[in-house]
Amino acid sequence: MMTRAAIIVCWVMAIGLALFLLVPLLVIAAASFSPTPVFDLPLTGASTRWYGRIGRLDGFWPSLLLSLQIALFSTAISLVCGTLAAIAIARGKLPGAGIFATALVSPLMMPGLVLGIALLQGFRAVGFTAPWATLLVAHLVITLPYVARTMIAGLSRFDFTLIEAARTLGCTYPGSVLRVMVPALAPSFLIAGIFSFLASFDNYPVSIFLADVRTKTLPIRMLQYIEEAPDPTLAALSTLILLGTVILLFVSDRVVGLHRMAGTSD
Amino acid sequence: MSESSPHLVVRGVSKRYGPTTVLDHIDLTIRRGELVTLLGPSGCGKTTLLRAIAGLAQPDAGKVELAGRDITNVPPHKRNVGVVFQSYALFPHLTVAGNVAFGLKVRGTAKREIDTAVERALSLVKLGHLASRRISALSGGQQQRVALARAIAVEPDVLLFDEALSALDRKLREEMQVELRRLLQDVNATAIFVTHDQDEALTMSDRVAVMNKGRIEQLAEPRELYLRPASLFALNFVGLSTRIHGTVLAASDGKVDVETKVGRLSALGNFQAGSPVIVAARPEQLRLGEQGEANSAAGRVRSVVFQGSRTLVEVDAGAGESLLAELSGRDGAIPRVHDEIRLSWPVTETFAFPMEALG
Structure with missing residues (x-):
């Protein structure tokens, strides 16, 4: 009967954890429709007026634009560089490929604060202080590991005989890569891109060290809002970001399948 | 081009990887319509030779000619070969029909022609009904057929199979051998x-x-390979055999008398007196009892293995030598373990090979 009890405990833990993860999200969504500036349960009605105020937040649009720019550019650059690095590691007979792979993925294991301070000091030391550019380079450090990790995993599952098969069937070498390897790795590409984009878009601990008064990413700006005026506008903004993320994940699930993104199955 | 003219010619092909010689001056000529197997243990160079023909491995020396043209320096996509890989190497993002159509598409064949060719190739391998399936939804045997259909669809000058059946289970593999x-x-x-x-x-x-x-040790028809192995390696690699060590006593026109620890034996072969040799015979040549002029040896039965149509009897002939006989029940009684028996076999089916290290 021990096993039965153990199974029940596991189930309770699983359900409890899922609730623990999801309930705050539901609360913030509910709060965003609060009719009063102070959020109180149970709700006494619903209002969408906070959504209308998002755009009027001080400095919202420049911050949103900055965050999107940094996330898009760092993701794009990471996808190219990370994939090339992954090919070298997974395919090349590189001595010490394992060490390179670990080094490439290591920022994932590093506390963001340490990374932020290190980058700040490093950039100062070499006289690299342009805020936008430093943010972009710092975010490359954040996004590259996601791309490298996903692409190394994707490439290790890729059967390079497929390229040989395509060649013997009449395809040139570059043609084979384009017609066979790219489609086969498309899911890995998409997954790497999404994780990379999200990691950059919501990064706070690294960005905070590199931002200045005129260059603030959205997460930094949001923390500032909540210190100044904690009303449901921020809840409305959070709900929109959440909605955007859900749509992104839903669409990718349609394309490649969420289980592949979570890495739980082929 | 006539049926018997050479279709694929491999001339003096060599290939080294670092210090290891993988192919050592290989010569091989194959006629049109011929089915040839490269048989050997792993590391013997058979796959490298196949890859050299396909253009996936560049030989260091030698020439490859296919259908009358020198393809030694032609890239794989212009060789018009069809390859069926061990892993099948089917394209996972395409359907069954998409895989079969691939080679024709990259050749720029017209859509209508592609459709008929795909249909024909798939019906040849009896998979017409699965044309729109995804590759991942197929069994191993079905995937094997798709790989074959894909290779056939482009009407290649030569089809190359790299251990193509080895991933199938035994029963399916035997069916596929005959069907293929x-x-x-x-x-x-x-x-x-x-x-x-x-x-x-x-x-x-x-x-x-x-x-x-x-190297190619022997190139022969299956029957000849089995009955007249050219080397100890070929004898060992194909089929079972009895092998007895000995020294040549006397030699005369293609025949030798050999002194062995189980007695004096006669065998076919050309050796000088005094040469160390191994005398061998196929197990189905060994019979129970004594026969006139034949070779014979006695010993105690070590094991009896019943295999349906035949029974394998292993006999300990003393001095570290053993005899292997394949007896069919029709010939009379099958001995039991520990029985003392005498086996004999014809001199014309006994071969002497030079004593050499087995590869």
């Missing part, structure tokens, strides 16, 4: 199989090339 041979003969394909499986080699091919250490 019939199919390839129907479309008059020229094909080369690479395998380490002697049954596959004997079943599927018109000729078998036994390879060892980057």
